[in-house]
Amino acid sequence: MTSTQPPHAGDVIYTARLIRTANPSQPTATAIAVRDGKVLSVGTLEDCQQWGITTIDRQFEDKVLTAGFVEAHSHIMTGMYSNIPYVGWFGRHMPDGSWVDGVKSTDELVQRLASIAATTEPGQPIVVSGFDPIYLDTERLSCHHLDEATTQHPVFVFHASGHLATVNSFILQKYSIEAGHPAPGVGFDKNGQPNGELREPAAMALARDEFRLIGQVVFSLETIGHFANAMRNAGITTAADLGNNFHAKDESLEEVLNATRIDSFHVRVASVPRIIGGPPAMHEFVEKVQEARTKTHDKMHIPVVKMVLDGSIQGFTAVVNWPGYFTGEDHGLFLLPPEQVVDYLRPFHQAGIGIHCHCNGSTTSGVFIDAIEVLLREHAWLDHRHTITHAQLITQAQMRKAKNLGMSANFFVNHMWFWGEQHRDITIGPDRAAAMNPCGTADRIGLQYAFHSDSPVTPANQLHTMWAAVNRATPHGDVVGPAERIDVNRAFHAATIDGAYQLHMDHLVGSLEVGKYADMTVLEQDPYEVDAMAIRDVQVWGTILGGVPSKSTAQR
Amino acid sequence: MTQAPRIPVLVIGGYLGAGKTTLINNVLSSATQRIAVVVNDFGSVNIDASLIKEKHNDTIELTNGCICCAVGESLADVLFSILDRTELPEVVVIEASGVANPAAVAAFAHIEGFHHLGNVVLVDATQALETSKDPLVGRTFALQVQAAHLLAITKSDEATDSVISEVRSIVSSLAPSTPLVLTTSATLSSLMMNLAPHADSAVAETHTEFSTTTLSHVSAQDEQQLFAFLQNFPSSVVRAKGIVELANGNRRLVQKVGSTISISQTELPTTGLVLISLK
Numbered sequence: 159m160t161s162t163q164p165p166h167a168g169d170v171i172y173t174a175r176l177i178r179t180a181n182p183s184q185p186t187a188t189a190i191a192v193r194d195g196k197v198l199s200v201g202t203l204e205d206c207q208q209w210g211i212t213t214i215d216r217q218f219e220d221k222v223l224t225a226g227f228v229e230a231h232s233h234i235m236t237g238m239y240s241n242i243p244y245v246g247w248f249g250r251h252m253p254d255g256s257w258v259d260g261v262k263s264t265d266e267l268v269q270r271l272a273s274i275a276a277t278t279e280p281g282q283p284i285v286v287s288g289f290d291p292i293y294l295d296t297e298r299l300s301c302h303h304l305d306e307a308t309t310q311h312p313v314f315v316f317h318a319s320g321h322l323a324t325v326n327s328f329i330l331q332k333y334s335i336e337a338g339h340p341a342p343g344v345g346f347d348k349n350g351q352p353n354g355e356l357r358e359p360a361a362m363a364l365a366r367d368e369f370r371l372i373g374q375v376v377f378s379l380e381t382i383g384h385f386a387n388a389m390r391n392a393g394i395t396t397a398a399d400l401g402n403n404f405h406a407k408d409e410s411l412e413e414v415l416n417a418t419r420i421d422s423f424h425v426r427v428a429s430v431p432r433i434i435g436g437p438p439a440m441h442e443f444v445e446k447v448q449e450a451r452t453k454t455h456d457k458m459h460i461p462v463v464k465m466v467l468d469g470s471i472q473g474f475t476a477v478v479n480w481p482g483y484f485t486g487e488d489h490g491l492f493l494l495p496p497e498q499v500v501d502y503l504r505p506f507h508q509a510g511i512g513i514h515c516h517c518n519g520s521t522t523s524g525v526f527i528d529a530i531e532v533l534l535r536e537h538a539w540l541d542h543r544h545t546i547t548h549a550q551l552i553t554q555a556q557m558r559k560a561k562n563l564g565m566s567a568n569f570f571v572n573h574m575w576f577w578g579e580q581h582r583d584i585t586i587g588p589d590r591a592a593a594m595n596p597c598g599t600a601d602r603i604g605l606q607y608a609f610h611s612d613s614p615v616t617p618a619n620q621l622h623t624m625w626a627a628v629n630r631a632t633p634h635g636d637v638v639g640p641a642e643r644i645d646v647n648r649a650f651h652a653a654t655i656d657g658a659y660q661l662h663m664d665h666l667v668g669s670l671e672v673g674k675y676a677d678m679t680v681l682e683q684d685p686y687e688v689d690a691m692a693i694r695d696v697q698v699w700g701t702i703l704g705g706v707p708s709k710s711t712a713q714r
Numbered sequence: 715m716t717q718a719p720r721i722p723v724l725v726i727g728g729y730l731g732a733g734k735t736t737l738i739n740n741v742l743s744s745a746t747q748r749i750a751v752v753v754n755d756f757g758s759v760n761i762d763a764s765l766i767k768e769k770h771n772d773t774i775e776l777t778n779g780c781i782c783c784a785v786g787e788s789l790a791d792v793l794f795s796i797l798d799r800t801e802l803p804e805v806v807v808i809e810a811s812g813v814a815n816p817a818a819v820a821a822f823a824h825i826e827g828f829h830h831l832g833n834v835v836l837v838d839a840t841q842a843l844e845t846s847k848d849p850l851v852g853r854t855f856a857l858q859v860q861a862a863h864l865l866a867i868t869k870s871d872e873a874t875d876s877v878i879s880e881v882r883s884i885v886s887s888l889a890p891s892t893p894l895v896l897t898t899s900a901t902l903s904s905l906m907m908n909l910a911p912h913a914d915s916a917v918a919e920t921h922t923e924f925s926t927t928t929l930s931h932v933s934a935q936d937e938q939q940l941f942a943f944l945q946n947f948p949s950s951v952v953r954a955k956g957i958v959e960l961a962n963g964n965r966r967l968v969q970k971v972g973s974t975i976s977i978s979q980t981e982l983p984t985t986g987l988v989l990i991s992l993k
Contacts, residue, residue, distance in 0.1 A: 333826060341824030342817060360821030363790035370794065403787060407771060434786060438757030477850075491857075495730045495812045496850045521850065 165210040169193050170705065173203055174218045176684055180225035180654040180669035190223065192676040195456075195704030200670050217707070221699055222684045224650070225669045226395025226677035227620035228657035230428070230568055231514070231547050231610030234376075234399045236618055237384030238287065241375045245270055246288035246318055248576075250617055253384035255391055255711030261289065264296045264303050267315070271307035280310040283368045288614075290318040292472075292580065299324045300347070301354025314368035318615075321473060323356045329365050330354065379417045386418075389425040391712040392619045393698040395677035396658065396667045397425050400514060400547070401432035401464045405450040418458040424701065424708040426677070427458050428661045430514065433465045437501040444505045456675075456704070461661045462512035464547075465502065466493050467522040471550060471585050472577050476519030478551055484587035490519060499529040507533040512662050513544045514568070520551040527560050534563060545660045547610070550594050551586070554603070557596070561605040566660045568608045569595040569652075571623050572616040574630045578638040592639035597627050597652070599642060608657035609649070620653035621685060625694035627652065646686050646693065676705040720978055721796075722969060723806045723823035724906065727816030727858050728836030729845050733868040734809050735759060737836065740903035741807060748779040750796050750803035754811050756784050789822050797827045805831075807906075813854050817861035829978055832971030834906060835862035839873035842881045859888040864952055864972025870896045893952045893972045895924075895992060905953055905990055906971075924952075925993055930986035935961045937977055944968060944975045947989070956987030 170192050177187040179200060191199040191206035199206045203214070240253045245267055249260045261267050267289065274284050291299060304313045304326035313326040329335070330352050337350045343361025347353040356362045362369050375381060389397045404414045418427050431447055433440070443463075451460050468490060469475025474483055477490035494502065506513055507530075517523040523546050530544050542564060546552060549567040552560070560567065573581065573595060582591035593599070600607045609623035616622075627649045630639050637643075644652075658668025667675050682697035700709040726734050735758045738751055742761060753759050759782060761774060768775045772792070774782040781803065783792050789808070796806065806828065810819040816833040823830035835858050838845070845855045859865065865885055870878055878896070885894060897905070905924060934940035940958060947954070947970070954970035957980055967980040968987065 339824075340830070342821045358818070358821065359788070359790060360818065360824070363793075363822060363825050366794065366826060369790065373788065373791065432787075434754075435784065436755030436758050439755050442757070491815070491854055492813050492851065498730065498812075525850070 161209045163209065165212065166193055169198070169209070169211045170213045170215050171203065171206045171211050172215050172218055172223065172702070174223040175220055176222045177670065178222065178224040178650065178684070178686070179671070180651055181671050187670070190670060190676065190678070192705035195676055195706075197670055197672050197674050197676050199672060218680055218699075222681040223678045223702070224681060225654045226667060226679050226701060226703070227393050227653050228608070228655075228661070228663075228668050229389065229394045229397040229610060229613070229618055229620060230545075230608050230657035230660050231400045231570075232389075232397050232613040232618050234382050234385045234402065236388050236613040237381035237386075238372075238375050239614065240384040241380070242316075242372065243270070243274060243286045244288045245286045245315065247290040247293040250288075251388070251391060251712050253388035253391075255387070255713055257713050263294060264299055267299070268303055268307045271304065271313060275308035275311050278311055281312075283312045283314065283371055284308070285314045285316065285368050285371055287316040287372070288318050289315050289324075299354075301325060301327050301330060301352070304354060312365070312368055314365055316362075316372060319470075319473060321358055323362045323365070324354045325356060325365055325368070326354060329368065333364050333366065335364060379413055382414065382417050383423065386423045386425045387711065388613070389618055390701050390703075390708050391698065391710040392617070393679035393681065393701055393710070394618060394620060395425060395679065395701050395703050396428060396661070396663065397618070398428040398430050398661060400430045401466070402429060403432065403434070404429055405431045405446050405460060411450055411453065415453060415455065415458055419455055423457060424703050426456070426667065426675070426703070428461050428663065429458055430462055430464045431460065433463055433502060437498055440502060440505040444509045444511065447511060448509070459661075459663060461663055462514050462545075463506055464514045464516065465499075466516040467499070467526060468493060468517060468519050471518050471573075472580060474585065476551070477521040478519040478586065479521050479524070479553070483585060485584050490521070492522070492525075496525045499525055500532050503529055504533060504536070507539060507542065507544075508537050510539060512542060512660075514547045514660070515545070516548055517546050517552075518548045518550050520553050520556070523549055523552045523556050527556055527563065527565065530563055530565060531559070540564060543660055543662060548612075549607075551590060552596070554596075554599055557600055557603045557605045561603050566606040566608070566656075567600060568610050568657070568660060569597060569600075569627075570612055571595040571597065571609050571627045572611055574638055575622075575626045575632060576616055578630065578632045579634060579636065582638055593642065594639065595627075596639075596642045597644045597648070601644060601648065606656060606659065607652060608660055609652045610657070619694070621696050621698070622694045624649035624653050624685065625691075628690050628693060631691070646690065650685065676702060678702040680707070720827055720829040721802060721804070721806055722831040722976070722978075723808060723820075723828045724831045724971065725808050725810055725816045725820045725823065725833045726836065727810040727814065727819070727833055727861060728812070729838065729841070729851070729855050729858060730812030731841055732812075732836035732838040734812075734836055737903055738807065738809050741906070742776065742780055742782065744903060745778050745780050747804040748801065750806045751780065751782045752785055752789070752792055752806065752808045753782060754785055754809060756782070789819065790825065793822060793825050793828065813851065815854075815857045815861055817857075820861070829976055831969050831976055832863035832974040833861050834864045834866060834902075834971065835859060836866050836868045836902075837881060837885055839867050839869045839878055839881055842867075842884065843877065846884050856888050859885055862889060862892050862972065863974040865889065865892050865894045866902050867894065867896045868898070868902070871898065891973065893949055893992075895952055924990050927989045927991065928986050929956075929989065932956065932958045932987045933961070934958060937966065940966060940968065941975060941977060944970055948991075950992045951989050952992060953990040954987060957982050957985045958987060959984045
């Protein structure tokens with residue numbers, strides 16, 4: 159049989175060494191036909207040709223195509239590293255594809271800053287980001303180190319945690335930050351002189367111009383464009399910007415809609431509004447979301463909303479169940495009153511808008527799950543897919559309940575590599591570290607889950623999250639929580655279709671099925687065939703978005 | 715200690731339901747000076763429609779010269795934008811969220827252009843016993859009370875004397891040296907905001923819980939002496955404000971909110987010092 163429909167101009171068949179569809183009813187294929195940006199047919203070349211298509215693109219014949227990766231929790235801020243130099247400990251790709259080696263010592267940081275200073279006009283700010291002293295055994299960074307790099311520029315080093323900045327003496331003088339300064343968060347040395355540390359945003363804001371510069375870069379349209387490059391380079395075809403405010407103002411919404419619409423913007427964005435304000439404002443919030451949804455297009459969706467309930471585990475600000483933190487002081491606090499969570503969420507649940515709630519600690523996961531139970535008793539929306547995002551310390555009992563309520567979890571499994579040793583030795587101890595981001599248990603219980611990078615917190619790269627979930631390896635070669643490891647096939651689905659499901663976008667993206675967007679990740683190797691420890695080393699050629707290939711600019 | 719003229723910032727904290735929004739409403743509707751109020755949410759602030767001059771995104775301008783700003787994503791950005799206004803407010807009042815630590819909010823009041831007046835933390839007489847023992851938010855409650863320079867037990871007319879006495883003892887054990895007042899929202903508003911010093915009057919006004927005294931012609935040798943003078947007030951003095959001349963002819967705006975004292979430079983004429991004391 160041959161299709162009776164005539165071929166369209168622009169129809170194309172891509173052939174590949176292998177296509178992994180993330181569609182269990184047809185897991186692999188060798189050819190895929192594309193019409194109007196959608197999957198027309200997937201199978202063998204002969205299957206696809208029955209649509210009468212004569213254009214066959216064989217450029218991927220020796221490569222592996224997969225369902226495009228879906229990143230259900232990242233941030234547009236990822237694009238900021240194109241304008242704010244990265245100085246983290248781990249080497250990292252920048253959004254433009256260039257590679258930056260990690261900064262392994264204070265001396266290296268000073269050298270990096272001195273070379274920036276050499277090409278920066280005196281007086282102009284030098285702002286860098288991603289500094290991560292948790293890995294350094296050198297002396298604690300102070301203004302004196304930074305003064306070695308330059309005394310002619312204001313220098314602002316924004317740490318990876320987001321909770322600390324170190325500035326040079328130029329900045330201390332510029333803003334009269336002197337001995338006895340009353341602001342909490344200003345660090346002093348043993349002689350009572352400021353040491354350049356500014357803790358928390360309140361103290362960072364003392365360095366007004368440099369602090370504002372970060373905010374201006376983070377929310378610029380240029381950064382949104384860099385974000386798209388970074389995602390494409392990682393092979394990601396749908397990425398959530400989890401927690402923004404674009405929907406609230408016509409101007410900002412219009413700008414983002416336009417920025418994402420242009421042809422060179424090579425990723426689909428799930429733009430996710432963050433809940434701010436109080437419960438009385440939520441009805442208007444729902445209306446704004448619904449109105450904004452009428453203006454979206456095929457590369458920008460507003461599928462769910464985000465709420466944030468607590469802080470981070472490594473910052474000791476996540477709210478954790480008894481017996482609390484292993485070492486260090488418990489600073490866990492709710493960011494919204496727990497008894498108001500139901501009131502906040504009710505208007506969204508009743509309007510059929512999915513909710514992703516940031517819960518790092520076990521206590522916060524429990525509060526969110528209980529709130530959803532209340533909402534479901536009030537209003538039986540069975541297809542809600544409300545998602546516990548991060549869900550790092552979720553307990554087994556919580557997972558069973560979440561499963562029964564139809565909820566999902568989006569695990570921050572990259573933590574096992576980036577902070578797994580710190581969690582085992584410092585934050586929560588060996589037993590609970592072994593049960594963090596519990597993919598294995600979630601499978602045993604039947605709780606739906608996906609993976610995310612929280613980029614820029616960790617680099618956007620679903621091959622890395624898959625690798626972390628399969629191996630749970632640490633930088634010193636340990637395995638934290640071997641019983642929670644999963645196989646590569648399961649990990650691949652968590653990195654594609656499962657994220658799409660949580661975003662209520664699985665009818666559009668996440669697998670290669672007839673009628674869905676022709677969004678693919680183009681790989682040089684098959685992650686199923688390589689050694690498990692080499693999954694993260696699989697090379698990304700680029701992506702195909704809506705049938706249009708775009709090559710990665712990443713350099714190795 | 716000496717600071718260039720800066721806008722004083724008062725932080726209002728306290729757990730959910732303690733009466734912060736009612737207080738903010740009172741402050742705005744009875745304002746006698748240009749106040750900028752920063753709130754979490756316009757939705758809960760009940761501004762009389764006849765008072766609203768203009769609303770633009772995150773700011774409402776009132777006909778009495780006050781503005782009300784929603785904190786949105788960044789308190790720092792709101793404060794920067796207040797400094798960008800052509801007509802600066804005379805005082806900024808920040809409503810901390812119901813779960814916020816007022817000390818963390820107050821940290822923003824040290825941004826150039828502002829100075830921190832103090833944290834007033836409200837404690838709901840009808841809920842405090844429960845909140846203080848709640849496994850989820852008991853610690854939040856304690857941190858809020860400990861961050862206060864002045865504690866105010868609100869809704870005291872809705873609680874029995876024995877409950878109020880229990881609340882007092884919990885609060886005092888958390889913050890033994892912090893002045894504590896028993897109040898209603900309206901009197902608290904006038905206590906915090908409407909301190910218009912009258913240089914020549916001995917006693918300006920009297921509330922049931924408080925008495926107001928004006929010390930005219932206060933002068934001090936220098937800031938150190940002035941500071942010591944204010945520090946030596948009895949603990950019943952919960953609020954003080956005024957402009958005082960130093961021996962060298964310079965003037966200082968002094969403010970006391972509960973346990974905290976701030977002194978800043980000013981060009982305004984001397985006024986004497988208004989003291990509000992617990993009866």
